[in-house]
Amino acid sequence: MRISYCFIPMADSISPIVSVISSTIDPTTFKDSQHSRGGLMSTNSQFTSRYFINAVQVAVLGCCLAVLLASCEQREAKVENAKESVIDATQDLKEATREARTEWQEAWVKFKSDFDKEIAGNERRIIDLRKEVNAIDMRYRDRYTVLIDKLESRNNDLRLRVNNITDEGDAKWEEFTKAMERDMDDVKLSLKNITVKNN
16 A cells, blocks of 8 residues: 555654653643542542543544645645646657657658659650660660669669658658759759760
């Protein structure tokens, strides 16, 4: 039980309180006014005084226990409130993460759609270049074929990169899109600048 932990640090503090109260009570104060008449009356008065002191001690102890119980209940309430706050914060974080991931997913779908069109455009250009290469003299084909093969490989690599990207945060996503656009522009320009000639 958690409440038992509350009593451990307070148990030592109760005993001194009871001892102080007991020491301040003078047993002779509670002796019967006829104490001087006989030993029996004196014994009864002492018994009554002791009984009264014990009752006071029990009452003080009861008050201390009541205070301890109240403080323990307050601590329990604070712990429960703290737990609820943590749970709420965790749920808010999950919701925010889910929303952020949804936004990223939408951005990725749009980026991929646009990029796939450019990749397809590069593939059409590569097909056209291969037709042109096949039409020239055999002596010059190898030089163009090697160049076109390299650009085709780069174009395929762009497709793999855009298909396999994962959500690693806004900064990484921005860095990725910039790098992809730069590489795409380079491949497109290289394909455009190829002029197949018989020399």
